[in-house]
Amino acid sequence: MKKEMLNGAEALVKCLESHGVEYIFGHPGGAALPIFDALVDSPIKFILTRHEQGATHMADGYARSTGKVGVALVTSGPGATNTVTGLLTSHMDSVPIIVLSGQVISPMLGKNAFQEADITGITMSTVKHNYLVKDPNDIPRVIKESFLLANTKRPGPILIDLPKDVTSAPCEASLDAEVDLPGYNAEPLRPDKAGIAKMAELLAHAERPLILAGHGILISRAGEEIISLAEKLQAPVTNTLLGKGSFPETHPLSLGMLGMHGTAYANKALVRCDLIFSIGSRWDDRINGDNSRFCINAKKLHIDIDPSEINKIVKPDAYVIGDARTVLKELLPLIKSSDTKAWVKEVQGYKKKYPLDSKKKGGLKARNVIHQCYEIVKGQAIVTTDVGQHQMWAAQYFLTDKPHTWLSSGGSGTMGYGFPAAIGAQFGNPHERVIAIVGDGGFQMTLAELATVAIHKLPVKILIIDNKYLGMVRQWQELFFDDRLMGVDLEGNPDFIQLAKAYGIKGFRVRNNASVKKVLTEAMNYNEGPCLIHAEVMKEANVFPMIPAGQYADKMILKKPLTKMEKPTGST
Amino acid sequence: MNQTKPNKEIYTISVLTTNKPGVLVRISLIFASRTYNIHSLVVSPVLDGRFSRMTIVAEGHPENLDQVIKHLNKLVDIIDTHQPKKSDSIEVELALFKLKYNPEKHPSLLQIIQHFKGKLLDLTDDSIVIQVSGKSSKIDACEKMLQPYDLIEVVRTGKVLMSRKTQNLTALSS
Numbered sequence: 088m089k090k091e092m093l094n095g096a097e098a099l100v101k102c103l104e105s106h107g108v109e110y111i112f113g114h115p116g117g118a119a120l121p122i123f124d125a126l127v128d129s130p131i132k133f134i135l136t137r138h139e140q141g142a143t144h145m146a147d148g149y150a151r152s153t154g155k156v157g158v159a160l161v162t163s164g165p166g167a168t169n170t171v172t173g174l175l176t177s178h179m180d181s182v183p184i185i186v187l188s189g190q191v192i193s194p195m196l197g198k199n200a201f202q203e204a205d206i207t208g209i210t211m212s213t214v215k216h217n218y219l220v221k222d223p224n225d226i227p228r229v230i231k232e233s234f235l236l237a238n239t240k241r242p243g244p245i246l247i248d249l250p251k252d253v254t255s256a257p258c259e260a261s262l263d264a265e266v267d268l269p270g271y272n273a274e275p276l277r278p279d280k281a282g283i284a285k286m287a288e289l290l291a292h293a294e295r296p297l298i299l300a301g302h303g304i305l306i307s308r309a310g311e312e313i314i315s316l317a318e319k320l321q322a323p324v325t326n327t328l329l330g331k332g333s334f335p336e337t338h339p340l341s342l343g344m345l346g347m348h349g350t351a352y353a354n355k356a357l358v359r360c361d362l363i364f365s366i367g368s369r370w371d372d373r374i375n376g377d378n379s380r381f382c383i384n385a386k387k388l389h390i391d392i393d394p395s396e397i398n399k400i401v402k403p404d405a406y407v408i409g410d411a412r413t414v415l416k417e418l419l420p421l422i423k424s425s426d427t428k429a430w431v432k433e434v435q436g437y438k439k440k441y442p443l444d445s446k447k448k449g450g451l452k453a454r455n456v457i458h459q460c461y462e463i464v465k466g467q468a469i470v471t472t473d474v475g476q477h478q479m480w481a482a483q484y485f486l487t488d489k490p491h492t493w494l495s496s497g498g499s500g501t502m503g504y505g506f507p508a509a510i511g512a513q514f515g516n517p518h519e520r521v522i523a524i525v526g527d528g529g530f531q532m533t534l535a536e537l538a539t540v541a542i543h544k545l546p547v548k549i550l551i552i553d554n555k556y557l558g559m560v561r562q563w564q565e566l567f568f569d570d571r572l573m574g575v576d577l578e579g580n581p582d583f584i585q586l587a588k589a590y591g592i593k594g595f596r597v598r599n600n601a602s603v604k605k606v607l608t609e610a611m612n613y614n615e616g617p618c619l620i621h622a623e624v625m626k627e628a629n630v631f632p633m634i635p636a637g638q639y640a641d642k643m644i645l646k647k648p649l650t651k652m653e654k655p656t657g658s659t
Numbered sequence: 660m661n662q663t664k665p666n667k668e669i670y671t672i673s674v675l676t677t678n679k680p681g682v683l684v685r686i687s688l689i690f691a692s693r694t695y696n697i698h699s700l701v702v703s704p705v706l707d708g709r710f711s712r713m714t715i716v717a718e719g720h721p722e723n724l725d726q727v728i729k730h731l732n733k734l735v736d737i738i739d740t741h742q743p744k745k746s747d748s749i750e751v752e753l754a755l756f757k758l759k760y761n762p763e764k765h766p767s768l769l770q771i772i773q774h775f776k777g778k779l780l781d782l783t784d785d786s787i788v789i790q791v792s793g794k795s796s797k798i799d800a801c802e803k804m805l806q807p808y809d810l811i812e813v814v815r816t817g818k819v820l821m822s823r824k825t826q827n828l829t830a831l832s833s
Contacts, residue, residue, distance in 0.1 A: 207681060212688055216735040219681070236735060269710075270677060270738045395729035 116162020119189025143173020179498025303367015699817025
């Protein structure tokens with residue numbers, strides 16, 4: 088019997104299978120029909136989302152929590168444009184996802200066909216690379232290249248646009264195609280020995296070294312190396328928002344997160360250090376608001392896999408381009424143990440003098456709810472967040488010890504990320520506890536995925552920190568704009584418990600300090616399916632410490648100043 | 660943060676890229692998003708048309724140049740981006756000048772053409788077309804000299820560059 092030739096879509100699905108894809112998150116449509124037809128006969132599980140943005144965040148959450156490439160599948164036109172926010176989110180945070188989009192048939196390209204969007208043009212600046220496939224025989228190569236591009240070097244999102252006639256036509260090419268990327272070298276770089284030697288020398292002379300641990304440590308899986316480095320140097324470690332989990336935040340040398348809403352002790356240490364060693368962080372403006380004053384008296388060391396990050400913001404005294412783990416492995420033998428006792432003592436003093444506020448008096452505070460949640464689960468959870476006040480409180484109070492258990496939209500600050508990302512993380516980690524800590528604002532941007540989480544009976548815990556405000560914007564309007572509030576009032580939020588009920592999701596309500604522990608304990612141990620915890624918190628709490636945008640860490644404030652503050656000079 | 664930005668400068672950048680649709684968009688996005696303005700861009704296929712060589716002349720702030728070059732190099736389609744050193748490269752541009760034909764001014768015009776080693780390409784009873792090639796600065800000088808001669812139109816190719824060094828492009832074709 089003559090073997091039937093695969094069409095483009097079938098070849099595509101076979102290639103995805105051979106790359107170990109377990110789940111595809113997405114939403115169908117006309118131009119993607121051949122791909123959906125091919126999925127019928129595939130072991131890959133298709134997860135139908137309620138919106139394409141949700142699908143991209145699920146793929147992102149899956150990728151961040153497993154290290155594997157997350158895959159989303161959407162149709163042309165609005166289906167494709169709805170993925171742009173998700174692509175930006177993954178792009179800014181270096182997350183490997185692949186978005187497959189259906190496209191109108193090739194003869195109609197550029198003719199404003201029904202549901203046509205020039206999605207490769209639209210997404211060029213929000214992806215690592217993208218493709219418009221014009222020949223079914225290119226599909227195996229494009230898929231192989233996409234997986235390689237997505238998850239090597241600095242990872243990032245790839246979009247593959249697939250016209251319907253291309254996925255319908257026969258694919259004669261071998262499924263085991265050769266990659267053809269003459270402009271991309273995926274081979275690991277051999278780190279520059281001179282740069283490493285210079286780093287070792289500067290470290291040997293540092294009296295007050297501070298390690299700045301970024302997302303690159305997680306991506307390169309340099310967890311052990313970073314601990315060895317910190318302990319050998321006896322250097323305190325502070326982490327970026329995305330660096331949570333790169334170095335255990337319960338480690339005695341950890342100062343937690345630094346920056347705009349970082350811990351006071353991390354920011355004090357930043358101002359005082361005589362050497363700052365960034366490993367896989369990009370000196371982002373949330374930690375470096377005023378580069379003209381940033382650590383001007385400290386030596387700056389930088390390890391990054393992306394050459395464009397070197398000298399972009401900070402001019403380092405020594406740098407090495409490369410994978411953090413590989414570079415650290417070569418650096419470690421050159422490190423001499425140094426005497427930093429006085430420095431560590433000084434930093435420990437800051438920790439005692441400027442602890443995070445944990446007072447519980449008064450109404451129900453968001454930070455107490457989050458901290459209580461942390462204590463109940465003893466930190467054992469994959470946590471996702473949205474963006475805003477609750478995100479910063481979660482970063483401060485929900486300490487992260489293990490890699491790949493903190494998923495938050497850092498670079499792009501995408502509201503609506505947390506809940507779908509938690510769904511993706513739960514699919515990728517069925518035996519882990521996954522908690523989505525979200526605000527009432529962000530949650531309402533992607534809450535349509537309540538249907539997705541309910542249908543799959545995923546035991547995701549949705550903790551809504553509801554202050555009936557877009558709290559972070561309100562905080563800025565209060566502090567910098569004379570409390571002239573505009574566009575931040577969320578009074579009239581739905582009854583989230585009733586909403587959950589409508590989807591058949593178990594709801595819990597927390598209204599006061601007395602019930603927090605009991606209710607949260609019950610919710611955190613509820614595993615019959617998803618549950619939603621509605622925490623009605625004080626409306627007008629502010630996140631502190633705070634460094635106003637555009638300022639250096641020495642301008643940090645620990646509470647609301649009595650005098651009027653100047654409008655921040657930073658962008659946001 | 661009220662730093663005044665240094666003056667803009669003009670840079671020549673040489674790019675070797677795969678010859679695929681959309682590459683030019685990716686490249687121009689890198690310039691545009693860093694507020695660089697492209698003055699001229701010359702593209703031609705090399706090596707059986709699988710690759711393209713581009714010579715780009717662009718104006719922007721010096722502080723952004725390093726980022727422009729690094730981000731160009733980061734593009735998956737780009738094989739190499741660099742700023743050619745003047746001493747290592749040969750630079751040529753070609754220009755066509757259309758002028759109103761004026762018998763009275765013609766003798767002095769011919770002198771200018773001769774001085775710039777230009778060619779008279781076309782002559783009608785009301786217009787004259789001249790071709791001049793050489794370094795861009797030479798073309799600039801020529802254009803200035805031609806201004807008093809009722810210059811109607813100027814078309815310039817933009818700068819093309821070639822390195823004096825021997826480059827092993829054949830390695831790419833394998």
